[in-house]
Amino acid sequence: MRVLVGMSGGVDSSVTALLLKRQGYDVIGATMATRENSDYSAAEQVCAQLGIPFHVIDCAGAFKTHVIENLKQEYTAGRTPNPCVQCNSFVKFGLFPQLAREAGIEFDKFATGHYARLTDGVLRRGVDPKKDQTYFLYRVNFDNVLLPLGGYTKEQIREIAREANLIIAEKPESQDFCIGQYSDFLELPETPGDIVDSGGKVLGRHNGIWNYTVGKRKGLGVAAAQPLYVLELRKDTNEVVVGFADETFKKGLIATDLRWISRPASADLSAKFRSTQAPIGVKARVDGDILHVEFDQPQQSVSAGQSVVLYDGDTVLGGGIIEQVY
Secondary structure, eight states: OEEEEEOOSSHHHHHHHHHHHHTTOEEEEEEEEOSTTOOOHHHHHHHHHHTOOEEEEEOHHHHIIIIIHHHHHHHHTTOOOOHHHHIIIIIIIIIHHHHHHHTTOOOSEEEOOOSEEEETTEEEEOSOTTTOOGGGTTTOOOTTEEOTTTTSOHHHHHHHHHHTTOTTTTOOOOOSSTTSOTHHHHOOOOOOEEEEETTOOEEEEESOGGGOOTTOOTTOOOOOSSOOEEEEEETTTTEEEEEOGGGSEEEEEEEEEEEESSOOSOSEEEEESSTTSOOEEEEEEEETTEEEEEEEEEEEOOOTTSEEEEEETTEEEEEEEEEEEO
16 A cells, blocks of 8 residues: 655654554655745655655645635734644645645555544544644544554654664754744734723834734733733734733633534533643533533633634544634
């Protein structure tokens, strides 16, 4: 069986290719090119070391349309998007393997180095809680997909790379966003406005609401007796609303644009609204195309534009895009 492995040049995708080759698969490596003049030498060298073919697939147009443009629209609307969720659903697991086939590469399965488990179409959290990446994958179509790393910890993967003398064995962790800082790609003009408190008092000025995210504390440019946090971004008035820590807690959220792997059968579930957090207890209710989530304990830094993902134990049910927090 032939497997196409999405190669980033990092430890995770490299060990993915190695493990699949050891399991007897006919492995092909391919890198998803998202911009011009990128360096794919590490991925190419790993493929050469493993004795597998290497290809570069031009996905720059699709990446710009589905990820970068969405990023701009969401930030200018005062929302906080997650480009990795968009990239995985539209590009990495969608157009990337499709374009590889159109380029004449024949394969039966597509594999990546994500830390998540996939069994008979059921998506489960990776065994390493610090590396679990299911938050980024809830919108993905998993037909003919392999996720070999979900049963390993990051240190185990690193040790496998060392034992195999892979050239990238000691390569540092990469950022979640595959091409750098968000601000490098927004290319938006300065749009000055007021920084205000929750009562409307002007405390300072900003150069564009897209430079801020809900929950941001450092670099606000406003002095106060206690640390200030971004509470809200108001597109209509071009205001950044800030407040003290006790004003940052929210009781729940409403999400739309829902995607389900398995619809919730219970109200008592857990959820993540940030990729790095441990799942928190929630009560969830689906009303048509709207998801209502109430937190068991008030939560900080919940932002419109981000995803909320529901879990039943380790099983990923699905989720949606946060529209409103309260």
